Amino acid sequence: MTTNFDQIVDRSGTGAIKYIRRKALFGREDVIPLWVADMEFRSPEPVIEALHQRSNHGxxxxxxxxxxxxxxxxxxxxxxxxxxxxxxxxxxxxxxxxxxxxxxxxxxxxxxxxxxxxxxxxxxxxxxxxxxxxxxxxxxxxxxxxxxxxxxxxxxxxxxxxxxxxxxxxxxxxxxxxxxxxxxxxxxxxxxxxxxxxxxxxxxxxxxxxxxxxxxxxxxxxxxxxxxxxxxxxxxxxxxxxxxxxxxxxxxxxxxxxxxxxxxxxxxxxxxxxxxxxxxxxxxGEAWRKELISYLEENHRIVHAFFKENLPEIIPMEAEASFLVWIEFSQTGLPPEDVRERLICEAGLGLSPGKAFGPGGEYYQRMNIGIPRQLLLHALEKIKHAFNSLEVK
Ligand SMILES: Cc1ncc(COP(=O)(O)O)c(C=O)c1O
Known part of the structure; x- marks a missing residue:
């Protein structure tokens, strides 16, 4: 793999929606934003280079x-x-x-x-x-x-x-x-x-x-x-x-x-x-895209293995595409507001609430895993910490 998708890019000060709207949506500035569907990776170098070239034209x-x-x-x-x-x-x-x-x-x-x-x-x-x-x-x-x-x-x-x-x-x-x-x-x-x-x-x-x-x-x-x-x-x-x-x-x-x-x-x-x-x-961008897909496949695999092993009552849906995971919390026996409270206040994570996706979404949360692996593992550990006191229904 020639692209380093593990690189953490600091997006503060760039106006990124998923960061600047945290207080409004989650009540706190410090949640790790795993909601808006853009990724935490730099774009392919040829794209960045094309933008440089064009801006040099003036x-x-x-x-x-x-x-x-x-x-x-x-x-x-x-x-x-x-x-x-x-x-x-x-x-x-x-x-x-x-x-x-x-x-x-x-x-x-x-x-x-x-x-x-x-x-x-x-x-x-x-x-x-x-x-x-x-x-x-x-x-x-x-x-x-x-x-x-x-x-x-x-x-x-x-x-x-x-x-x-x-x-x-x-x-x-x-x-x-x-x-x-x-x-x-x-x-x-x-x-x-x-x-x-x-x-x-x-x-x-x-x-x-x-x-x-x-x-x-x-x-x-x-x-x-x-x-x-x-x-x-x-x-x-x-x-x-x-x-x-x-x-x-x-x-x-x-x-x-x-x-x-x-x-x-x-x-x-x-x-x-x-x-x-x-x-x-x-x-x-094709070579970069192929590497991205491999990286995302591994992120998905990690998420599934993690919940199965640590929190089997929380069930991610197997995604056939993209960098979003639709996670079902109904088996935890917790009402959606409690799930959300634990995610925001105990785990410090900002996921998209399932009810925002219409009927049938109430017991789900959507998690963006288009993120460096280290951040993903950190977020999963935080979820484990927030939900490990669960008594299965
Ligand atoms: C299914 C789907 N359509 C459209 C969009 C946004 O498209 P655009 O930014 O071109 O309006 C998104 C972004 O999350 C999406 O998931």
């Missing part, structure tokens, strides 16, 4: 990403996800969540509802609600310790008053990489009911072990024709502060409506550094 006028930028993304999707994407299907967008919001404003009528899985990444229901849309949840089914789509429930609910379904593919917070059968069935039910699917694939390049990400739009012609896919290098290469994403929309009618609104609001203009970082990441 002129930072209005700039567009250019065809070579999209060619890089086209090649990445083809080589990594077996998806042949036409140049014209792609548009630069300033972020995944802002584009979900914008798409909802275009493609969902006030008075119609938005369907999302539960539990799920908070903005999937929070953004629609803030845009005055009602949200309907389809609860995920827990089978053999992993989430699965409840296709019967989707079949029933998609017939109702729904015009958009937002999919986290792979799933945050459960880390599930959806199967082709699940995606295909979802595509078929959505198309039958004229429901647009927004597939958020921001975690797609962080798939672990031998799992394989399947882009939603590749599972069938109806999936391609009835979807907006949002991809981004920001999670994988730890460049979320630069805000770069791509909307991929094979259906020209949907694409034109989205692009029209992007242009109306001048959101097609990204920032120079985002283009440089994203291009360098896709072109030269």
């Amino acid at each position: 002129v930072f006028g209005y700039t567009l990403p250019g065809d070579d930028y999209f060619e890089t993304i086209r090649e990445w999707q083809a080589s990594h996800h077996n998806w042949e994407v036409d140049r014209e299907w792609m548009s630069f967008v300033p972020g995944v969540v802002p584009t979900i919001g914008l798409a909802l404003e275009i493609f969902s009528e006030p008075g119609k509802d938005i369907l999302v899985h539960a539990p799920v990444y908070t903005p999937f229901f929070d953004v629609p609600q803030k845009l005055d849309r009602q949200v309907v949840f389809s609860n995920l089914k827990l089978e053999k310790g992993k989430y699965h789509m409840d296709l019967d429930d989707l079949r029933t609910k998609l017939k109702e008053n729904i015009d958009v379904f937002i999919l986290s593919n792979p799933h945050n917070p459960g880390g599930r990489v959806w199967s082709k059968d699940e995606l295909k069935e979802l595509a078929s039910i959505a198309a039958e009911n004229n429901v647009l699917v927004i597939s958020d694939e921001i975690h797609a390049d962080l798939v672990l072990n031998d799992y394989r990400h399947i882009p939603f739009a590749t599972v069938s012609e109806e999936a391609a024709m009835n979807s907006i896919t949002l991809i981004s290098p920001t999670k994988t290469f730890n460049i979320a502060g630069l805000s770069a994403a791509t909307a991929i929309v094979p259906n020209s009618e949907i694409r034109e409506k989205l692009n029209h609104r992007m242009h109306a609001l001048h959101l097609f203009r990204g920032n120079i550094m985002a283009y440089e970082a994203a291009r360098a990441a896709y072109q030269h």
